[in-house]
Amino acid sequence: MNSNDTLIPFVAVVTDIRVDTADIKTFRVHSLDGDKPLKHIPGQCAMLSIPGVGEAMFSITSSPTNEDFIEFSIKKCGCLTEWLHRIEVGQQICIRGPYGNGFPVEGALKGKDLLFIAGGIGLAPLRSVINYCRHFRSNYGIIDVVYGARSKDDFVDYEEIENEWKKEDGMKVHLTIDRPQENWDGHVGFVPAFVKELGFDTTKTVILCGPPIMIKLTLEELIKLGFENTQIFTTLEMRMKCGVGKCGRCNVGNKYVCKDGPVFSFDQLDELPDEY
Amino acid sequence: MTYKLNGIQLNEFFARVASDKKLYLPVDTENGARFEEWTEGKTLSSKLNTVRSAKDFFFPQVQGIVDFKLEGKNIEVIDRREEVKDFVVFGVRACDAAAFAVLDRVFLSEHVDSFYAEKRNAATVITLACSNPEETCFCSSFGIDASAPGGDVEARLVEDALYLSPLTEKGEAFVESIKDLLVSADDAVVEADKALIKAKIAKLPLASLKPADLRDKQLETFESEAWAELSQSCLGCGSCTFVCPTCQCYDIRDFDTGHEVKRFRCWDSCMYSDFTLMAAENPRHTQPERFRQRFMHKLVYFPMNNDGVYGCVGCGRCLKKCPVSLNIVKVMKRIGGVKNEQ
Numbered sequence: 001m002n003s004n005d006t007l008i009p010f011v012a013v014v015t016d017i018r019v020d021t022a023d024i025k026t027f028r029v030h031s032l033d034g035d036k037p038l039k040h041i042p043g044q045c046a047m048l049s050i051p052g053v054g055e056a057m058f059s060i061t062s063s064p065t066n067e068d069f070i071e072f073s074i075k076k077c078g079c080l081t082e083w084l085h086r087i088e089v090g091q092q093i094c095i096r097g098p099y100g101n102g103f104p105v106e107g108a109l110k111g112k113d114l115l116f117i118a119g120g121i122g123l124a125p126l127r128s129v130i131n132y133c134r135h136f137r138s139n140y141g142i143i144d145v146v147y148g149a150r151s152k153d154d155f156v157d158y159e160e161i162e163n164e165w166k167k168e169d170g171m172k173v174h175l176t177i178d179r180p181q182e183n184w185d186g187h188v189g190f191v192p193a194f195v196k197e198l199g200f201d202t203t204k205t206v207i208l209c210g211p212p213i214m215i216k217l218t219l220e221e222l223i224k225l226g227f228e229n230t231q232i233f234t235t236l237e238m239r240m241k242c243g244v245g246k247c248g249r250c251n252v253g254n255k256y257v258c259k260d261g262p263v264f265s266f267d268q269l270d271e272l273p274d275e276y
Numbered sequence: 277m278t279y280k281l282n283g284i285q286l287n288e289f290f291a292r293v294a295s296d297k298k299l300y301l302p303v304d305t306e307n308g309a310r311f312e313e314w315t316e317g318k319t320l321s322s323k324l325n326t327v328r329s330a331k332d333f334f335f336p337q338v339q340g341i342v343d344f345k346l347e348g349k350n351i352e353v354i355d356r357r358e359e360v361k362d363f364v365v366f367g368v369r370a371c372d373a374a375a376f377a378v379l380d381r382v383f384l385s386e387h388v389d390s391f392y393a394e395k396r397n398a399a400t401v402i403t404l405a406c407s408n409p410e411e412t413c414f415c416s417s418f419g420i421d422a423s424a425p426g427g428d429v430e431a432r433l434v435e436d437a438l439y440l441s442p443l444t445e446k447g448e449a450f451v452e453s454i455k456d457l458l459v460s461a462d463d464a465v466v467e468a469d470k471a472l473i474k475a476k477i478a479k480l481p482l483a484s485l486k487p488a489d490l491r492d493k494q495l496e497t498f499e500s501e502a503w504a505e506l507s508q509s510c511l512g513c514g515s516c517t518f519v520c521p522t523c524q525c526y527d528i529r530d531f532d533t534g535h536e537v538k539r540f541r542c543w544d545s546c547m548y549s550d551f552t553l554m555a556a557e558n559p560r561h562t563q564p565e566r567f568r569q570r571f572m573h574k575l576v577y578f579p580m581n582n583d584g585v586y587g588c589v590g591c592g593r594c595l596k597k598c599p600v601s602l603n604i605v606k607v608m609k610r611i612g613g614v615k616n617e618q
Contacts, residue, residue, distance in 0.1 A: 005390040007391075008341060052530050053530070053531040058471070087349075239553065241544075247527070249551060251546075
């Protein structure tokens with residue numbers, strides 16, 4: 001019987017592995033016949049699995065405007081991700097999706113000045129949006145990116161940031177690291193304080209992603225600067241099994257993060273129990 | 277239209293149904309009543325309800341999804357799924373039948389779960405009116421009528437005679453297939469039986485329990501101080517979720533046989549500490565938070581998303597099975613339900 005169920009994955013292949021940092025690698029994935037395995041919108045996720053090891057949801061890091069392949073930047077932090085960090089190019093993996101709502105790139109973000117704020121691996125889901133906005137540059141206003149990492153060696157795809165983002169017209173990149181380090185003449189300090197210091201114009205639409213504590217403190221600073229919670233978007237991380245709002249794991253209030261999210265504006269989150 | 281068996285015994289009726297399709301019905305075992313496939317010699321349980329709910333027919337405890345073969349860097353997906361053959365379930369009570377409608381809202385909504393759907397399509401559900409409801413019953417709290425339990429065919433036993441009323445196309449087809457065993461019945465008998473059952477239900481201790489409409493009070497209810505107290509003795513054993521006819525949370529796991537990997541889904545419980553555990557953190561660290569999630573989902577979140585339909589059908593199984601006597605009735609009374617007037 002040829003089943004057609006969203007829980008049944010298909011096989012794709014890892015065609016490139018980039019070592020970004022000591023614990024983050026970016027995996028390029030093609031379909032078995034060399035095409036793009038699935039079509040997505042920025043901020044959507046896909047379920048990756050290695051049979052016998054596990055299955056988990058990852059945000060798709062590459063922009064939908066990339067016609068050839070999709071990429072996932074993955075931090076080593078559990079069973080499946082440790083396994084993934086050991087694989088070599090040519091390894092086949094199982095994939096299903098895409099899942100979730102994605103960022104409103106054709107809605108609330110369109111025509112706006114955008115402020116992306118990311119901490120650590122939190123840049124992974126934002127890179128998809130940032131590169132989408134760069135591709136359709138005239139549809140968006142000024143783009144600011146504030147990106148914090150533990151050290152200068154912990155930025156994901158530092159080359160793209162230096163060689164492309166920093167040279168893009170109307171785009172400013174503000175990097176910061178947690179502690180002073182040799183050969184680093186950039187900003188030192190945590191993201192929330194850096195955002196306060198930079199003091200952005202409150203007409204910007206904000207896209208925020210990072211560790212929960214960074215999100216919480218940055219949000220406080222943004223509100224103090226005069227931003228409304230309706231102009232700030234984030235993407236949530238919860239444990240997921242099905243990806244389609246049925247297995248119950250990512251249920252927060254009357255929402256399922258996998259299908260109603262993972263992207264929410266903070267006024268939407270204000271209506272939900274604080275359990276994410 | 278209502279029919280009744282033309283003087284034959286129940287077991288003759290079962291034998292006839294089972295000659296065509298697999299027939300499942302509640303039978304008595306040393307561990308209480310449970311649904312089993314009917315074979316010669318098995319008789320219908322006289323118990324009001326089965327220990328486990330009837331959800332197993334459509335959402336079994338373990339469901340194979342797909343198999344994989346791994347060789348070097350290569351993976352092969354092997355789909356061994358077989359077509360589900362039509363089957364008949366007899367003796368489903370009103371609560372469990374209403375629970376199917378709750379599960380339908382989950383599994384048959386967008387991104388239809390084909391594993392559930394194919395079983396649901398294959399089944400003819402024959403319900404059985406509750407002649408003797410028990411003290412733990414409170415289906416009427418959720419507007420469920422145990423005298424008219426629904427399903428494809430509604431059955432009732434009145435003075436040992438079986439009455440059948442088809443309600444759906446599937447039900448009509450079922451009745452048609454055994455027409456030679458049936459005679460037309462007097463509707464007055466059915467009406468009298470319904471009235472009798474309703475009178476019994478009205479006298480049950482939980483008859484006056486009504487859930488509050490908390491759809492506009494999500495945050496207020498979530499923040500209620502009652503949860504800490506209500507959940508104090510919860511062991512997190514998950515018994516309530518496993519016997520619950522509407523609990524549908526599941527896990528997806530892989531089993532490595534040594535030759536290949538079998539991916540399956542199995543029941544899970546939001547009461548378990550690892551349910552939301554991620555590599556980096558866990559949004560529900562404590563048992564009171566997990567306890568709250570289960571009841572908020574049934575009494576607040578589910579109705580919010582489903583036109584006011586509650587995620588509880590008042591079957592009473594959790595009242596009987598909780599080792600520390602916690603249950604949804606206690607929760608309903610504390611978070612806005614009408615107090616039991618007893």
